Every structure is written in C-alpha cells, then in structure tokens.
Amino acid sequence: MENEFSVTLQRVGGWIKLAGESRIRDLLYAYDDLHRGHSYPWVALAPTRPQKSLIPSCLVRLLLVVNSFASSVNARNTVVVHRLLSQNHEVEIVETNRRGHAIRFAQDAARRGLDAVVAFGGDGTLNEVATGLAGTTTALAVLPGGSTNVFARTIGVANDPVVATNGLLAGLQEDRIEPIGLGRVNGRFFCFHVGIGFDAAVVAHVERHASLKRWLGHPLFIWSSAMTWARGYDRSRSQFAIDDLSTGQRLPGLFTVVLNTGPYTYLGNRPLDLAPDARLQRGLTAVTFSSLRLPTMGAALMSAVRGRSVETVGDVTEWSPANHLHISAADDDIRIPFQVDGDYLGDTETLDIDYVEDAVRLVWPGSASEVDL
Structure with missing residues (x-):
C-alpha cells in the first residue's frame, strides 16, 4: 500500500x-x-x-x-x-x-x-x-x-x-x-548539525520522496519519521558506539545529533531545541539516544518543544564540548547512516567529527526596510 x-x-x-x-x-x-x-x-x-x-x-x-x-x-x-x-x-x-x-x-x-x-x-x-x-x-x-x-x-x-x-x-x-x-x-563541513543513525534514516526516506517536499513540507517529515520508526530502522540493538577522544567517554547509541548551533530543527514556527545551550562559537554539543522507545521519544519531543534540555529524559545523554568524536559501527554487519545539515550522505563504518574555529566568514543580517512582493 x-x-x-x-x-x-x-x-x-x-x-x-x-x-x-x-x-x-x-x-x-x-x-x-x-x-x-x-x-x-x-x-x-x-x-x-x-x-x-x-x-x-x-x-x-x-x-x-x-x-x-x-x-x-x-x-x-x-x-x-x-x-x-x-x-x-x-x-x-x-x-x-x-x-x-x-x-x-x-x-x-x-x-x-x-x-x-x-x-x-x-x-x-x-x-x-x-x-x-x-x-x-x-x-x-x-x-x-x-x-x-x-x-x-x-x-x-x-x-x-x-x-x-x-x-x-x-x-x-x-x-x-x-x-x-x-x-x-569525515572531511565534510556542517553549519548546524550532523545526524547519525535514526535521524539520518528518516532523512533518507524523505529524499526518496524528494519531489514531494515542495508541496507537503513538514507532513512529509512526520510521515517519514513514523514509517522509519515502524519498519525502516533496527531499534532492537545499539547501532554504533561514540568515543569522545578528549575525555575518553564511550557511549552506545541508536541516534545521535552533533550540533554546531541550535535549534535542531523547526516544527512550523516553533523551534525544536534538543540542546538549548548549543550556540555558534561555543564548540560542538552531542545528544545521544540509547533507546528509541515511544516513551523516550515522546518525552524528548516535549522537552525540545518547550526549549528544555532533553538530558533530563532517561536514555538520553548530552555533553559539551564534543569537539573530537569517533563513531564506529557496533557490529560488522552494521552500516551507520548519516546526514549533514539535512542532506543524506549515505552510510559508513566509521565517522570522525571535529570542530574548526573561524572556518568561514559569515555575513550577518543588518537592519532593513521591508519590501513586499
């Protein structure tokens, strides 16, 4: 169907x-x-x-x-x-x-x-x-x-x-x-985040229906999230392990977002902020889900919509700075899907993430008079 x-x-x-x-x-x-x-x-x-x-x-x-x-x-x-x-x-x-x-x-x-x-x-x-x-x-x-x-x-x-x-x-x-x-x-820059695991699988599902994005918008993402959660991603076991090379910390994960700034995304006009303290020029912030159970996902969504850290939710870990990370597949038969700034880039066995200071010169908006179409 x-x-x-x-x-x-x-x-x-x-x-x-x-x-x-x-x-x-x-x-x-x-x-x-x-x-x-x-x-x-x-x-x-x-x-x-x-x-x-x-x-x-x-x-x-x-x-x-x-x-x-x-x-x-x-x-x-x-x-x-x-x-x-x-x-x-x-x-x-x-x-x-x-x-x-x-x-x-x-x-x-x-x-x-x-x-x-x-x-x-x-x-x-x-x-x-x-x-x-x-x-x-x-x-x-x-x-x-x-x-x-x-x-x-x-x-x-x-x-x-x-x-x-x-x-x-x-x-x-x-x-x-x-x-x-x-x-x-892995050598590719990102402006606001890289998504690993479940998040990337959702983006891959959206891109398979890319011709509909202009006309359906956010409902397409919601549908893709539901389809991926139900039967498009293995939630039964950890898919990867994250090593923080600065601290030696190691975590298993099913879904990780590494943010250069927040929010993670928007639902209409409302920001979905997984880590409210993630901001430009503060280094990277990592948020890792070790479970994708409905209670965990629901509680995290409510916290993000309210602008509260999802770290208060069980099975979710946030840490910053997370400027030197190595991510590896949890088993030989697993490939890790990842997306960068909303574009799916495929799957791989390992990911290396770092932070580059003063990487690009940005034109910030100034004050402007409004012009109507």
Whole structure:
C-alpha cells in the first residue's frame, strides 16, 4: 500500500516540479548577460513603487547560487532577489542542477577573489556553499529558499527571501561580516548539525520522496519519521558506539545529533531545541539516544518543544564540548547512516567529527526596510 501511494505522489510531484523549473529557466536564462549581473526592462515582477535604497559604502562582487529545486525558490522571487542585489553591487548568478554543484561554484568564486557567495536555497545548498568557502576569505551569505531554513533562521535571517535580501544588503553596508566555527565530519563541513543513525534514516526516506517536499513540507517529515520508526530502522540493538577522544567517554547509541548551533530543527514556527545551550562559537554539543522507545521519544519531543534540555529524559545523554568524536559501527554487519545539515550522505563504518574555529566568514543580517512582493 505504501509503495503504490508513494509512486503516485512521486509522479504528481515530478510533473509539477518540471513545470516550475521550466518557468525559472525561461525567466533567468532568456539573456546570457544576466550571469554578468546586468538588469533588463523585462524584470517587471519586482515592486514598482519607490523604495528606500541601501547604498553600500563600496561595490561588492557577489555570486548568487540558486537552487531552483528548493521548496521556496520560484521564478518570481529569484528575479526580485537578483534585481535587489544588482542595484548597487556586481552580481553573477548561477543555478545548481546536481548534488555538489554549489561546492564547485563556491570554490571557483573564492579562487577568483569574489567578496561573497549568496546561497539561495535550502540548508543543503547552504552547506555546500559553506564547504566550498571554508578556509578562504570569500564570505558566506544566506537567503532562505528551503522548507525549513534552520541555519538562516538561527542567525536572524527573515524567512521571506525578499525581506532577507534587504537584511543581507544592510549587513554588507554595515560590514557585519564575522568568522564562525563549523563542525566537520569525515572531511565534510556542517553549519548546524550532523545526524547519525535514526535521524539520518528518516532523512533518507524523505529524499526518496524528494519531489514531494515542495508541496507537503513538514507532513512529509512526520510521515517519514513514523514509517522509519515502524519498519525502516533496527531499534532492537545499539547501532554504533561514540568515543569522545578528549575525555575518553564511550557511549552506545541508536541516534545521535552533533550540533554546531541550535535549534535542531523547526516544527512550523516553533523551534525544536534538543540542546538549548548549543550556540555558534561555543564548540560542538552531542545528544545521544540509547533507546528509541515511544516513551523516550515522546518525552524528548516535549522537552525540545518547550526549549528544555532533553538530558533530563532517561536514555538520553548530552555533553559539551564534543569537539573530537569517533563513531564506529557496533557490529560488522552494521552500516551507520548519516546526514549533514539535512542532506543524506549515505552510510559508513566509521565517522570522525571535529570542530574548526573561524572556518568561514559569515555575513550577518543588518537592519532593513521591508519590501513586499
């Protein structure tokens, strides 16, 4: 029954997604010069009434990386965002079309000495841009385009892309660019968390129905969580062991989240905060579940919704800093699934996690006047 339902939903979602993609390409790529930051009269979707302009103290060279597959990205807000950024800055625009594409775009921008790369997509797009920029002087800027936008909301970015663009422009004008630390797992950077075990299995289930994310949003995650808990993940035994290389502590686990900042995610407008003390520039915080029994999961969910540490729940352990971790499969027949900033990266036998100080320069939002679509 589940398979038939999934196939039908995937077909419908795929048809709708293809229609949206062609509309974006019609608007963004009608003129090749758009990639060089030029504006054209056909950009008529932006507001026409007079607006307060944020005049920068100097010209900034930007690369706008757009993921048109992201849930909240569409042709209209992409054109408006590009126009706003191009009013006073030199802007190039590129569109991703496969996994890892944004990493390459960001690396190229850093090699060419651009001032900042703007990630316009979901948390996965942001992660790729941050990974490509880590260790360089090119700054990272964030615009919300996904279904949840965890990191963007964490740093105070408005959830509307156009309002967020004005905040970004204000941040550039006010020179609100500061380095932040990032987590790193098996060489891959993460901005807000890495999920290991059950959490990653849920994300894998969601990605198997990726064409539905734009239209179902959070209900898809709830459905995937229920399906994974019921029959998609082995809850009968520990799946991995976590070794804290700094303290020598060793814990068995079924589900672990290592946070660079909180919250873990959002349920609508409500933050789901597994570790309220996890914040940027404080190092990593680890939360490990040794049981996935319904009472444990239910109590942890209620604590997280209320903004209380889940450490008070039985079978859950929190510790910080957790800046040097080694995670290994509990048995030879077990592979450990893991996800980074909401993107499933597969499964493995071991994971090495560390914290990198001042890994990337981040553009924080400044004060901005609101602009309506």
